[in-house]
Amino acid sequence: MRPRLTLSRALVAERTWPFFIDVSVAAALLAGFYAILWIAKFWFSSAIPEVEIYRSPSHLPLYAFYSLVRIFVAYALSLLFAVAYGYTAAYNKRLESLMIAVLDILQSIPVLSFLPGVMLAMMSLFPSRQLGIEFGAILLIFTGEVWNMAFSFYTSLKSIPRELMEACTINRFSRWQRLFQLELPFGAIGLIWNSIVSVANGWFFLMVCEMFPVGSRNFRLPGLGSYLQTAASNGDFVAVTWGLLTMVLIIVLADQVLWRPLIAWSDKFKFENVESSNRVTxxxxxxxxxxxxxxxxxxxxxxxxxxxxxxxxxxxxxxKKPRSERKEASKVTTAIYLVVAAVALVAIGILAFHAVLLLKDIHRREFLSLLGGAGLTFARVNAALLIGSLWTIPVGVAIGFNPRLSHIAQPVAQIAASFPATALFPLILVALMRLGLGLGIGSVALMLLAAQWYILFNVIAGAQAIPSDLREVSALFRFRDVQRWTTVILPGIFPFLITGLITASGGAWNASIVAEYFHLKGQTLATLGLGAQISLASDQANYPVLLAATMIMALMVVTINRLVWRPLYHLAETKYRLD
Amino acid sequence: MTEPIIQARQVEKYYAQSRDARIQVIAPTDLAIFPGEIVALLGPSGSGKSTLLRMLSGLSRPTGGSVLWHGRDLSSTEINVSIVFQSFALFPWLTVLENVEAPLKARGMEAHARYRRSLRILDTVGLDGFEAAYPKELSGGMRQRVGFARALVVEPEVLFMDEPFSALDVLTADNLRSELLELWQKKTIPTQAIFLVTHNIEEAVLLADRIIVLGRNPGHVRTDFKVALTHPRERKNAAFTALVDYIYKVLTRPDVAPAEMPVLEDGRRVRDQRQMRYEMLPHARPGGIAGLLELIIDLGGRTDIYRLADELAFEIDDLFPIVEAAQLLGFLKVEEGDAVITPEGKTYAESEILKQKELFRKAAVDHVLLLRQITRALANKSDHSVSEEFFLDLLDEQFSDEECANQLSTAINWGRYAELFDWDDARRRFIYHEHEGEEAPVPAPEQAG
Known part of the structure; x- marks a missing residue:
């Protein structure tokens, strides 16, 4: 399995692990949720000094700087963690299945529903409340960024040709030399593309993390996200425009100064042994x-x-000690592993049990309404994906088939995909309300905004990957449009389309939490849906409902991944593979 | 007699499948590499040539027996060997110079000395002026020169080569071979011994002082002899061709007297692959078999396999599976290194396509257990479709996972050609094939894929 090198997020793992590992991971997550809440209880509801967010554009550079620092710190942590995690998973046979199962589940979980718990927990862990919020935000951005990178590095490591590894062994490379001369270069391209997606995700979450209410309390961090939200809820559209301009400027600058040079530089890490002609400069x-x-x-x-x-x-x-002596030690390590695993399992079991106990406070009617909300959100996510596909497939194919057009459109699509949809939410909501449309339809538009670029970007890449001789065949035999689409284009872009849809689906689910429930101009806009229920529960600090809703969403996303996306991805990788 | 540099004592390699089944890749083997010789290891694919090389070079641990380096256990001593790989195994993101410097870096050599030594070796292999190039800018032959430079820069005592010339075109390979020989004979490189794995018989006879021929299932030494020809060796020389012919005969002769199989500690005997129920399907295409038979008919129905390979400009690795497949199906017999067509084979080769398929179908069901089982299972199942898993489980007892997949894919290839069954690749299932004019017991399921 080789990850496709375009904007894609959720990579699909071949299932090689037993079901009980999934169950233990789920239990561990429950335990984690409970542990966070438990720590959060230590935080007294004393008033926090609310940071004043100024709407004057002269404050923007400073706010943008704060936001950038958060993004950068979270990204640096993600990168380190991803490399370490991927490395361990690839080389430690004992932990491999467990670690990949964890990745697979964590990347499907809506990070935003952990927001209130994490914030409260961080504030009780850090003496200075402001620092606590700061760390909480960074932690959340980190969890939104890290999994796809770790996954990418892991798959790269697993696909290193055997003879290259042997060349390292026979030449006595140390682990560090192997890491720097073989493993990191081999994984570099995947890591860079995934970094672009991750940082885009980071901005998406940052916009929300910088300012949100839990119960009667308002958490605020000075930054671009809080600036935009404050400006929008005050109806100050001049300020909103300034904020958006700053955001665009940051994204374009990041693209030009960071990502493009990195992509161009990473060209030397391509493992193919021929010079490619179509290079990014x-x-x-x-x-x-x-x-x-x-x-x-x-x-x-x-x-x-x-x-x-x-x-x-x-x-x-x-x-170093000769090998035979070290073998003795490995028995001791096995024993230690077992003991640690046993202790961890017991602790997880207890905490997960407590977490489940929380659920008993939920009324049956409440639970039913959660299920109803889940159905509605599911419908909205799919509507967004459908609408997105309907316009992006023809447009993407047209762009992909036309080299001159794609030369211009591809970078634009990349920047559009990097632009955090959450920054636009307030503006679009106001526009929708002017038009008299409710949040029910509005939230679909917002999800579309968060998801469509991934589809477009991948469809363009897919259309470009269709060999020109196939297109010439269809021209030669005068295929009609329908035949051309069904025999050449759709099968050709299928693997890319699936990759794009998987990523878009993840994006849409995450967006639902913010899209279905919004504070604007002092009032709360909401529509019926699971995302709104999660937001409402965290607003009211209703942890049992929050837990139940999060569980339902995670279960739905994981189930859809397993039942729909994984088989489709497998089909794409086997039947529709073009090589 | 001089002391060997590397000595293998009863080394073997097997993969444990379950408690009482294991797959023997290499039977217990004794082997030694002495200073001053080039040893060539020949054998058909699947005879474990590369596995043996990896055990001797310390890359992989033998499952039984021991490998000694100057009389001491290989795994606990610092050994000085290098490998030249078939795929070159260069780091594409490092320049030629950096590639060559990498092993010295690993040994902690000081930057300046490292640089000088690397330049010198690049000069020796004829890469002067290419230091700053990246491997992808070079031709295959030049890349393998980098491979040689990287292997030689550490001045290895034993240089291992794993089919180093087989990814190159004929002329380049010839050129590189003679240059290597020159370095070796003039002692430009301090290397004490060269161990070459190859499937090219001529290459072995051109280079080696000693040739070891491996047999397969499991890998074992068939013969081990010295080559006394003087250098430079001429391909047209009678002694040369006689030697090549002899090796062909050894390789094609059906194994005489199966080697004694080892006994496990608890008294059970390791199963020999030849005594197992499934025949090992050679990975040949039906079209190739028909082509081969036609050629043999043209050559009078009987021909020397060596000549055949020559005629087709085939490597034996490419030719053998086809010969074996024809043999398995009863279309061909091998006698004393000659391929002789059987009456069935003659009819088959001379029939038109539909008749050919029918004959192939019959031969396949008669001679190949796996195909027989698949057709029977399909005829008996009510929905006329059987999952791949079912047969993988059956094969699993006899073959490694990789080989199971290969066996099945060859069976699928043959079965589809013979119209024994259909294959749904998306669902990985065999599906009953309805022949024209024939009624399936129950309506056959729709053909998908």
């Missing part, structure tokens, strides 16, 4: 490469450092 990268200053800095700082590290590693290797 980046003036920034060229400038860096030709810069003499960078060269000098590299020669006097980085390179000597690396030399020392390699020498020390070789030294340490020589002093």
């Amino acid at each position: 980046s003036p920034v990268l060229d400038a860096l490469r030709n810069s003499r200053v960078v060269g000098v800095i590299n020669r006097y700082t980085f390179r000597p450092l690396v030399e020392r590290v390699y020498r020390d590693l070789a030294q340490r290797r020589r002093n």
